[in-house]
Amino acid sequence: xxxxxxxxxxxxxxxxxxxxxxxxxxxxxxxxxxxxxxxxxxxxxxxxxxxxxxxxxxxxxxxxxxxxxxxxxxxxxxxxxxxxxxxxxxxxxxxxxxxxxxxxxxxxxxxxxxxxxxxx
Amino acid sequence: xxxxxxxxxxxxxxxxxxxxxxxxxxxxxxxxxxxxxxxxxxxxxxxxxxxxxxxxxxxxxxxxxxxxxxxxxxxxxxxxxxxxxxxxxxxxxxxxxxxxxxxxxxxxxxxxxxxxxxxxxxxxxxxxxxxxxxxxxxxxxxxxxxxxxxxxxxxxxxxxxxxxxxxxxxxxxxxxxxxxxxxxxxxxxxxxxxxxxxxxxxxxxxxxxxxxxxxxxxxxxxxxxxxxxxxxxxxxxxxxxxxxxxxxxxxx
Numbered sequence: 001x002x003x004x005x006x007x008x009x010x011x012x013x014x015x016x017x018x019x020x021x022x023x024x025x026x027x028x029x030x031x032x033x034x035x036x037x038x039x040x041x042x043x044x045x046x047x048x049x050x051x052x053x054x055x056x057x058x059x060x061x062x063x064x065x066x067x068x069x070x071x072x073x074x075x076x077x078x079x080x081x082x083x084x085x086x087x088x089x090x091x092x093x094x095x096x097x098x099x100x101x102x103x104x105x106x107x108x109x110x111x112x113x114x115x116x117x118x119x120x
Numbered sequence: 121x122x123x124x125x126x127x128x129x130x131x132x133x134x135x136x137x138x139x140x141x142x143x144x145x146x147x148x149x150x151x152x153x154x155x156x157x158x159x160x161x162x163x164x165x166x167x168x169x170x171x172x173x174x175x176x177x178x179x180x181x182x183x184x185x186x187x188x189x190x191x192x193x194x195x196x197x198x199x200x201x202x203x204x205x206x207x208x209x210x211x212x213x214x215x216x217x218x219x220x221x222x223x224x225x226x227x228x229x230x231x232x233x234x235x236x237x238x239x240x241x242x243x244x245x246x247x248x249x250x251x252x253x254x255x256x257x258x259x260x261x262x263x264x265x266x267x268x269x270x271x272x273x274x275x276x277x278x279x280x281x282x283x284x285x286x287x288x289x290x291x292x293x294x295x296x297x298x299x300x301x302x303x304x305x306x307x308x309x310x311x312x313x314x315x316x317x318x319x320x321x322x323x324x325x326x327x328x329x330x331x332x333x334x335x336x337x338x339x340x341x342x343x344x345x346x347x348x349x350x351x352x353x354x355x356x357x358x359x360x361x362x363x364x365x366x367x368x369x370x371x372x
Contacts, residue, residue: 076143
């Protein structure tokens, strides 16, 4: 039953959201702090836990994979409901914020590669 | 005509599935015939979504892009926070701590450097372009990470929809740049081993851009780059609305 995977994903999602909300309250900021990140950690951990016990089944994976494959379409739908009309007036900002950070990160690549070789 | 509208409005979410499917199909066709797959279909589909949102905004004068057109109101649910976060969490499936361990220190360092440097560079650009509130600076910095981290962060810190749209646009620009640029720059940065691909994925983050870019470089490198890139979005979603937001807030 595919629903087992969907339910596992839902459990991790709710658990992550609750953790994020709780952390937000503890930090006194009116925001969900990393709820999505915590949910991802929960999913990886529970997958490892189930695999170790031999309880991880194909239909669990399929249930999660379905949503993983819906990721891009949902992102497409998300971009279709944004306030682009207003954002376009700051077009240059989006362009610069998309290009310059990539160049900055690329510049650090040889350094980290060197670090990796040293570690080996 | 009236009853057609009624049917479309009543079944909004299903209509959104259909229309998104058509957008993705059309974009993949464009990617293949017009750009010879140099620009991935997913990147084109996202740009198409943004264009439709712009048209929706122009036609209705509303704030919710294409969802302001009643017949397409289902997009609000499909493109809303709940579905988006649910789908993002699902992509963590298959990433294992064991493999990350094997990547060693460099993989982890590249992830942190990738998120923090992108964020700082994006935030500095936001400041230079005249945004001085913590929520906007943080959201644009997060958008410089990926087009997912931007809106997740923006929603968490309460940024406006316009700023969130800019952060998505920045992420899309990055995705397209990485897709096209990876095969071009690969020989100059030694991007020809699984280790290098893991570091590259950690630095760049954008999963769609990294996966598509590495596919054009050497298909064998894809799983390694995509694996670290998968962690990037999670790490970005964890750090941007928390540690990095608080850091920005301390100054602004």
